[in-house]
Amino acid sequence: MTLLSANLNAVAQLRNRRDLPWPSVTGIARVVLDAGASGITIHPRPDERHIRRSDVFELSELLRRDYPQAEFNIEGYPSEDFLELIETVNPKQVTLVPDDPAQATSDHGWDFVGKGNFLRSVVQRLKRPERRISLFCDPDAGEEGVLAAKSTGADRVELFTGPYGACYDNTVAAQAALSDLAETCRAAKAAGLGVNAGHDLTLDNLPAFQAAVPGVAEVSIGHGLTADALLMGFAEATRRYIAVLKD
Template sequence: MTKLSVNINKIATLRNARGADNPNVVKVALDAERFGSQGITVHPRPDERHIRYQDVIDLAKVVTTEFNIEGYPDKRFMEMVRMIKPAQATLVPDPPTAITSNNGWDTIANQSMLKDIVAELHESGVRVSIFINPETKYFEPAKLTGTDRVELYTEPYAANYHKDRDAAVKPYIEVAELARELGMGLNAGHDLDLQNLAFLKQSIPYLDEVSIGHALVCDALYYGLENTIQMYRRKLE
């Protein structure tokens, strides 16, 4: 079974636009779980332009499914993860000014640093996933960091899906098989939606988890949050 983790960053973006607490991100997270989400994902950034660090603390008290915290592993992020001890920490190489995650780790150049970070998170009992491009050269070095999983960066797949979906998914099948051979779990995320999700799942049936936020929230404007979560769940089944 591939789990659906709902990224609620965009809910926080909407709240922050008015400076109050509507919509309330904790309530949305609890509702998402009640509607069928099997995990909640947040990605706090240093400028707190969407999810705030206090949100992460508040969510950690109430989330009962898998809580996944994404971020660049700077000092503040690491302190927060060690304190909260979520089910999973997803390490991304975003600079502070990035609008969204747009590249995976160079696990060759950053192997030593990532190895130390993974070991530190394991000491806190946190599962680790490393955000990674669909290029085979990065997978064995990722394995050597000690990471539990890798998260496939799927924007290139999504961008090319409507042109030639078989060609778009081909490199992902290749690296997914390699990750499986190396004994690493597989997550996926970025620009996955109701059009391209089912084919990715069919092509890589042993995906552990997908993390979806932007497209799911956009769809919820038309279909409603409960119905939308169920629609995404059906794509994974």
């Protein structure tokens, strides 16, 4: 079964619109974990436009104290500040993304060939027996890309599903996007890498993704989950995503 990691960036961004402590990031974390989510994902950016540094420590304490079985996944560009934060907090998974700090959201994977030496040094610094390292991966990375990712020492790749989510309403384009994702997933698993996925996955497009790209260990979903939660609440939205992933 594919596990669900609930991304809480959008919750934090909503909170940050006002100088108020709600909606509570840790409070929503409790709701989604109690509803069955297997973990929490956050992406603390330097400008703190959504997740704040204080959130990182509060979530870490919450998971250690009350949800020790849950996975804490922290995404980010491997700047020195980010690396020091990871070494302090010690999450169970780190997902390295090639984002510029000014980007609104992640929109491409790593150049595993061109950035191989850089990534190898970062992975070696962060990797621990109790900590998994995942690398953000373009959907069409293919065999060459995932072999280069494997050579860094990473444990997993995370398939960038944004292009698929963007063209889901176009049957031909969606099938082509799914074909790329499926091929990269197969190549990654053949190379001995685990596979995660995330970006613009929704209750509508997730079933076709699941059918076309089998063997994904975990999906990180935030924007879609939050949008659905506005209509049905976070607990029910979480349960519905988990039900799709079980199917």
